[in-house]
Amino acid sequence: MSVYITSTGYHLPGPAINNEQIEPLLGYVHGKASRLKKRILQSNGIKTRHYAIDSDHNTTISNAEMAAKAGADCLAQSYLDKHQLGLLCAATSQGDLVLPGFASMVQAELALSDVEIHSSHGICSSSLMALKNAYLQLLAGEHESAMVVASELTSRLFKASRYEAADAQLDFNAEFLRWMLSDGAGALMLERQPRGTCFKIEWIRSFSHADAYPVCMSVGTADKSTKPWQDYPSYRDAEAAGAILLRQDVRLLDNIVKLGVDGFLRLLDQGRVQVDEIDHLLCHYSSDYFRQPIFDMLKRAGCHIPEHKWYTNLYERGNTGCASIFIMLDEFRRTQQYDVGDTIICMVPESGRFNNAYMKLTVVQE
DSSP states (O other), X not given: OOOEEEEEEEEOOSSOEEHHHHHHHHOOBTXXXXXXXXXXXXXXXXXXXXXXXXXXXXXXXXXXXXXXXXXXXXXXXXXXXXXXXXXXXXXXXXXXXXXXXXXHHHHHHHTOOSOEEEEEESSTXXXXXXXXXXXXXXXXXXXXXXXXXXXXXXXXXXXXXXXXXXSSOOOHHHHXXXXXXXXXXXXXXXXXXXXXXXXXXXXXXXXXOTTTSOOOEESSBOTTOOOBGGGSSSHHHHHHTTTTSOEEOGGGTTHHHHHHHHHHHHXXXXXXXXXXXXXXXXXXXXXXXXXXXXXXXXXXXXXXXXXXXXXXXXXXXXXXXXXHHHHHHHHHHHHSOOOTTOEEEEEEOOOSSOEEEEEEEEEEEO
């Protein structure tokens, strides 16, 4: 028995925003231009991205609505009617509501009935964790089909007013992700039978290092503090302390390359993949800064993968967190050349507390 990705979909909100348009849209903190923006943008290499807020900081589309639009796009390209779906798995870093689960909200937006749901919470790798849940359920014969959606709406955290509400001075760790992340959603359809030219899932595997490394990316605690935001006397106190800002401990970031490559080497040792069989590599590196170090480390390990085999849309679509790999796979499917029998490897290094996920696909014909 096998499971196949038979269609894909995506949604990117609003027009493409270039680097000169970012700060006027997100707002100048205390009326001043950022001193860090240019440095971070040069490092990440992103040229355009999309936001689900406007220049007045109104949300133009909710996270659940974005996920549903990606799901609807996926359904429109599929062989199935939405009433044939047995399972909906949804991933995000932060839903529109703290509760209920994100999949419940997406189900309602898609108007799906008689469907089992699963919500996957985390950062970048949560999309592949949701996908693995669906994959295993289909392998077990629980369902004939499933839709997996991943969506991120981080721009609401980057409004100038968020930073102005914090009493603490805006530090590099709190500002860093403001110039890194953007919004979008992707969706995949899974079935137990192939349809046309599609992708057979060979395996999905992840390696978590939370036992060995501290938190690197987070929302919910102030800088240099372990006190969670819900332990403050009020939400206003938590915001004033900077506990609701999205933070990246940049001192730990270089570990993402080392651990991402380490996971790939483990898969080679396990015989799950051979370097010379890889025809296409889709890697969600969050910034161009990491691209060359990944190449160099793989080469030193004796498993160099030629650059022409790598595919990314980071520079045009932006870093959309857990949605990135789905949006990337959708665009790869629609715009790139591949042949029946080709092997595709997907890699998703995550800096939250260093959970790195991988997937092997084979191009097949019905």
